[in-house]
Amino acid sequence: MSDITIRHNPDRERFEVLDAGNVIGKAAYKEYDGGASPQRIFYHTVINEEYGGQGLAGKLATVALDETVAAGIAIVPVCPFIKKFLTKHPEYSANTAATTPAHPEFLNEPSPRARA
Template sequence: MTDVTIRHNPDRERFEVLVAGNVIGKAAYKAYDGGDAPQRIFYHTVINEEYGGQGLAGQLATVALDETTSDGISIVPVCPYIKKFLTKHPEYADSTTATTPAHLEFLSGALAARAGA
């Protein structure tokens, strides 16, 4: 596949996969500061169906998690894909924070507020 770009879009709180300038996938997160250090709660990762099976989700997760950790932000995996990815990539273990009820409550409220906006 040619012309694949992965970028951080902080205004939309997500990392995006673009093909020929079109967003075809994303790893969405919510910023959370209720812990000892800043955290990103990753809650949804998706690649458009027609681009499935090409390894793009793994590339997206790698960029998202690498940038998150290099910024000194802890990873909170709620998204099933990110959870599974982390089990196969122990190099992120020191930068991962276990999901707590407080994370889930915050995420639920943040997503509900966004849906109502």
């Protein structure tokens, strides 16, 4: 690994792993306001294949979930990786919202940017 960093890119609704400034992984989400409090639906996490096996997905998930909790936003795990990560990290359970049928429906709606 060379210059690996993780950042939040709210304009693209994702947390990103970068190697020397190039995006090599992401945890994508959509903000959802259909409950008692704001929620962040994590729906896709990926690390480029050539960076596999270095623990980057776990580091990405930790940063993404820590920043989500710090912002007072509930975690909604739709992404299989995030779901599995949460089973191994019960410290996030108080900040996790159960996935409901409304969450996948919301994910399938066209984004406001796509309609504009």
